[in-house]
Structures are given as C-alpha cells and as structure tokens.
Amino acid sequence: MQFSIPHITVQDVIHFITIQRIMFAALGALTLGSALLVVTLKNIFHSLLFMALAFLGVAGIYLLLNADFIAAVQVLVYIGAITVLMMFALMLTQKLMSGKITQTMEQWILAAPISLGILVILFRILVLNNWSAADHIALTTPSMPTTPIIGNALLTKFVLPFELASVVLLVAMVGAIVLAKEDKSDGSS
C-alpha cells in the first residue's frame, strides 16, 4: 500500500532548499573570510580571535550536515580549549607579538602560487567527478540524533582507537608539562 505523503507543495520544498543553501553560503563566507584574515592579519592576537570565528563557522557547517555532536565538540574543544590555549601561549610570549614586527615571511610570493595551485588542482578534481548520486542518498535519509550512534561505534567497533586516543592525550599532557616546566635544576640552563 502507498503511504500518504503529507501535502508539501513544490514552493515549500524550494523554499526549504533555499534557506539551507543561504545558510551554507553565509557560514561558508564567514569561515573563509575569517580564515583569510587569520593568515593575513599583522597582529597575531587579532588573527587568533578571527580563528575562533572561523571555528564557529565550521561548527555551523557541521550543524547543516546534521552532525550535532561534532558541532558541540567543535565549539567545546576548538573554541573553548585550543583557542584559549593559544591565547595563553601568545600572552606568555607577548614581547615579540607587537603589531610592529612583521609577522609574515618574505616567501609569500612563492607561497601564494603554491596554495592557489593546490586549490586549482582540488577544484579540477572536484569538477571532474560526479557527486550527484551521493546527494540523492542524503536526500532520502532522515536526520537522527548522532550521539548514540557515535557512542556505540566508539565502544564497539572503534574501542581500540578510542583507548589509544586516551593514551595519546595522556602522553601529550605529560609531555607538554615536562616541556614547559621551569628547569629548576642547577647546572644546565
């Protein structure tokens, strides 16, 4: 038997699509603009603040992709932890970060063609492939809460990488403390 489809007019569908695409364009512009400011601003503290904005835009992109858990983790870890950690490091090395010191190397003349070349190659590959079949898959799949699925996968199929990740975090924490600790021992300094 046929399931009765709720009455959605073509105009409604087009309207919904348009809102999603407008959101994508706005978030993409926010992300790319902030990222460009991150790599070009003279004052590295300002570029760090714009990096937080770029991370926020990426979190919005995750929300557009129905990845609610990843979006929350993005805000918590990237904006809440990594940006603040970099802010601490910048303030500890503050003497060298005044706006007068030039922050970019002379080799940007070489770096711009390299990164632009990578961009052109990636876009060429993207255009050569046909991705519309994947669009159809996503269109016919309902959205669902992702947190239980990710949790199940982490504790069944990916339990070994999960434990390894915790070991990596522990080792990184201990290593960071050892590296950044003040050397109190006499002799070498």
Next chain:
Amino acid sequence: MVPLSWYLMLSAALFCIGVFGVLTRRNAIGILMGIELMLNASNINLVAFARFLHPAILTGQVFTVFVITVAAAEVAVGLAIVIAAYRNMHLVNVDEIDVMRW
C-alpha cells in the same frame, strides 16, 4: 539540500588558506593556527562524506572525533615547545630559531 560538492569546495578552499598560513607565518603559533585550519578542512570533508555516503553508520564522524583529539594533543605539545623555546632563546619566529641548522 546543499550538494556534496559545495562542502568539498568549501573544504578545499579552507585547506588552501591553511597551507598559505603555514607557509607564510614567521611566528610558530601562527603556523599552528594554519595547521588547525587545515585539520578543520579535513574534518568538514569527513563529516560531509559521512552524511552523504553512509548516513546511518557515521564512521566519518567517529573519525572526526579522533582527529579533534589528535589536534588537541598536537596543540598542547606544540605550544609547550614554543614556550620552552621562548624561555631558552627568547625567540618564537621559526626563521630565527636555527640552533639545529647545519
């Protein structure tokens, strides 16, 4: 529905901006910021492919969690190295830290 290729183009552009940042910054923390942008671009790719190719399994999102974990660890160690270099040599610009250059 936003097509998959749009996400891939956004991610490619973000990756190239990160590459530019890594290549041009003198400050070591600026280089780390460029690396973070590149990792974010790869995360967008992973989440987009998880959404569009296997929407019920979400392996790509699990991988994104691992990438974020490794990024946090990398930033912690990198910033500790920067602070140690600043304390010992009073330098954070990578073109001036050349004590290991032959």
